[in-house]
Amino acid sequence: MKYYLFxxxxxxxxxxxxxxxxxxxxxxxxxxxxxxxxxxxxxxxKELPQGRGSVVDGEKLxxxxxxxxxxxxxxxxxxxxxxxxxxxGSNWPFASSVWSYINRAMPLxxxxxxSSDEVYALTAFLLxxxxxxxxxxxxxxxxxxxxEMPNKNGYVPPPIDQWEPGMxxxxxxxxxxx
Amino acid sequence: MKNLLDRRRFxxxxxxxxxxxxxxxxxxxxxxxxxxxxxxxxYGGRSRFVTSQRIADIDETHxxxxxxxxxxxxxxxxxxxxxxxxxxxxxxxxxxxxxxNPDDHKLIIHGMVDRSLVxxxxxxxxxxxxxxxxxxxxxxxxxxxxxxxxxxSHGKTSxxxxxxxxxxxxxxxxxxxxxxxxxxxxxxxxxxxxxxxPMKKALDDVMIAYGQNGEPIRxxxxxxxxxxxxxxxxxxxxxxxxxxxxxxxxxxxxxxxRQYTVRPGRQSDERTPFYNYENGPKSVITSPSGxxxxxxxxxxxxxxxxxxxxxxxxKKVEVSTDAGKIWRQADIEGPQHKMAHTRFNSIWKWNGExxxxxxxxxxxxxxxxxxxxxxxxxxxxxxxxxxxxxxxxSGHHNSIQPWGIRENGSVYNSYAII
Numbered sequence: 001m002k003y004y005l006f007x008x009x010x011x012x013x014x015x016x017x018x019x020x021x022x023x024x025x026x027x028x029x030x031x032x033x034x035x036x037x038x039x040x041x042x043x044x045x046k047e048l049p050q051g052r053g054s055v056v057d058g059e060k061l062x063x064x065x066x067x068x069x070x071x072x073x074x075x076x077x078x079x080x081x082x083x084x085x086x087x088x089g090s091n092w093p094f095a096s097s098v099w100s101y102i103n104r105a106m107p108l109x110x111x112x113x114x115s116s117d118e119v120y121a122l123t124a125f126l127l128x129x130x131x132x133x134x135x136x137x138x139x140x141x142x143x144x145x146x147x148e149m150p151n152k153n154g155y156v157p158p159p160i161d162q163w164e165p166g167m168x169x170x171x172x173x174x175x176x177x178x
Numbered sequence: 179m180k181n182l183l184d185r186r187r188f189x190x191x192x193x194x195x196x197x198x199x200x201x202x203x204x205x206x207x208x209x210x211x212x213x214x215x216x217x218x219x220x221y222g223g224r225s226r227f228v229t230s231q232r233i234a235d236i237d238e239t240h241x242x243x244x245x246x247x248x249x250x251x252x253x254x255x256x257x258x259x260x261x262x263x264x265x266x267x268x269x270x271x272x273x274x275x276x277x278x279n280p281d282d283h284k285l286i287i288h289g290m291v292d293r294s295l296v297x298x299x300x301x302x303x304x305x306x307x308x309x310x311x312x313x314x315x316x317x318x319x320x321x322x323x324x325x326x327x328x329x330x331s332h333g334k335t336s337x338x339x340x341x342x343x344x345x346x347x348x349x350x351x352x353x354x355x356x357x358x359x360x361x362x363x364x365x366x367x368x369x370x371x372x373x374x375x376p377m378k379k380a381l382d383d384v385m386i387a388y389g390q391n392g393e394p395i396r397x398x399x400x401x402x403x404x405x406x407x408x409x410x411x412x413x414x415x416x417x418x419x420x421x422x423x424x425x426x427x428x429x430x431x432x433x434x435x436r437q438y439t440v441r442p443g444r445q446s447d448e449r450t451p452f453y454n455y456e457n458g459p460k461s462v463i464t465s466p467s468g469x470x471x472x473x474x475x476x477x478x479x480x481x482x483x484x485x486x487x488x489x490x491x492x493k494k495v496e497v498s499t500d501a502g503k504i505w506r507q508a509d510i511e512g513p514q515h516k517m518a519h520t521r522f523n524s525i526w527k528w529n530g531e532x533x534x535x536x537x538x539x540x541x542x543x544x545x546x547x548x549x550x551x552x553x554x555x556x557x558x559x560x561x562x563x564x565x566x567x568x569x570x571x572s573g574h575h576n577s578i579q580p581w582g583i584r585e586n587g588s589v590y591n592s593y594a595i596i
Binding site: 021022023024025026027028032033036037038039040041042043069078079080085086090091092093094096097100101104105108109111112151153154155156163164165166 | 239242243301362368370376382383426451
């Protein structure tokens with residue numbers, strides 16, 4: 001009896017260490033994951049799909065797919081400005097955020113319709129319009145994260161190791177000097 | 179099958195019976211009420227004398243493109259701490275709720291895990307569940323000089339009982355890597371909103387919810403599945419959840435940059451922390467509030483309102499009826515759950531003279547809700563510029579909302595004066 005109890009305890013603690021407690025959910029297929037894995041790691045960009053697009057390609061695409069809402073040269077229409085102060089060019093810290101947002105959310109009402117090459121080209125065009133990359137530039141999965149955004153140091157990384165459940169508001173701890 | 183048939187027969191029978199009863203009442207000359215519709219009998223409606231409604235959260239850009247502007251909770255009519263599902267606020271980043279069939283919905287968990295898993299809604303319903311009462315509050319919810327009513331200024335907060343699975347349960351099922359410091363998760367709406375969350379929080383109390391106040395979550399609030407991050411700005415609580423990825427760093431998606439994380443009173447290009455987490459301690463008097471009227475002149479009135487904090491439970495609420503000179507402790511009406519709306523009341527004898535009434539929240543960590551001037555001093559900004567729509571980066575704002583009372587008993591927003 002004692003032995004039986006002991007082995008029961010042993011088995012249940014092993015199960016806990018493994019983390020599989022209920023065995024629910026099926027194994028995800030690689031193809032399923034790949035299709036949905038669209039958030040881009042700003043450190044190494046490992047989720048970026050293969051592809052390429054130039055500023056010149058992007059300019060043509062912009063005229064047909066974006067200009068109606070965002071205006072000529074990214075300004076002067078009712079959708080948010082894409083060039084200048086308080087825009088993606090001046091504010092966003094990583095080129096991966098630009099790529100990822102255009103890929104998932106633009107053009108509005110036709111979200112998800114752009115090919116990877118088109119997203120590289122549109123990103124290149126908008127970064128060029130913001131004076132960040134030259135007109136001759138071409139972006140690919142290999143060089144997108146080499147682009148230095150002007151505001152790359154504008155976001156102070158969260159002091160994440162300081163956050164504990166039940167602590168005071170992080171604001172109060174980091175203070176206004178942030 | 180038999181049960182279903184029986185039930186159907188009962189319903190038909192029941193409706194026929196009801197028809198007779200209602201018919202006879204009508205014949206007796208009673209007022210026609212909306213209770214005579216079969217739909218209302220099957221899924222209860224409210225009295226035609228109750229007209230409280232959400233209003234649109236006006237957003238010019240969203241309006242220009244025919245997008246969803248978001249809906250504000252009528253706090254001025256609220257009772258107790260639970261927001262009825264029909265009146266829960268909804269801020270949807272412009273998207274109309276996707277029309278998701280729960281039988282087709284799936285949730286993928288992958289990244290730094292031993293096993294990448296896909297859960298169906300049925301799988302999730304088989305896992306251990308919890309039900310907890312929590313508020314949600316948009317980071318942009320705040321006193322606003324130009325907003326005459328509490329619904330307009332503070333209507334981006336609501337409170338519900340949420341039912342679902344703990345995120346920690348799912349992370350354990352997948353076997354998460356102990357070195358992973360973050361999770362990111364994403365919705366199924368057209369823009370696929372994504373958010374990054376510290377792993378410590380994910381393992382602490384975050385829920386993957388499918389129930390809201392005893393029924394499936396409403397479409398605007400994330401049907402069939404959403405994240406619920408207690409105490410954190412509502413932006414963290416992604417709706418229409420379809421993917422969780424265990425990762426080694428924050429990912430900086432669209433709603434994590436731009437004005438969403440900018441510190442109070444700053445332009446979005448200025449230096450700012452990556453993320454803000456908890457909502458500050460906050461309260462607001464819901465009645466009497468802006469555009470209401472103290473009907474019968476001098477005498478006793480019940481001041482009632484809501485308090486909440488991302489820092490835990492509300493410890494106490496103080497009320498001032500003389501523009502902030504004297505503060506008295508209010509009565510707490512019901513339960514004081516952690517990270518939940520808490521109802522306070524204070525009976526007040528109005529002497530008929532003009533004054534300002536206001537409340538402040540003190541949470542279980544002794545964090546005190548600041549006045550407008552304290553809030554501005556802390557952030558080094560001009561208090562007169564702080565609370566306007568035009569000023570970007572005025573979010574994360576928890577200062578005290580005063581209501582002015584005129585001699586004729588009319589109530590107005592006196593934020594700019596106090």
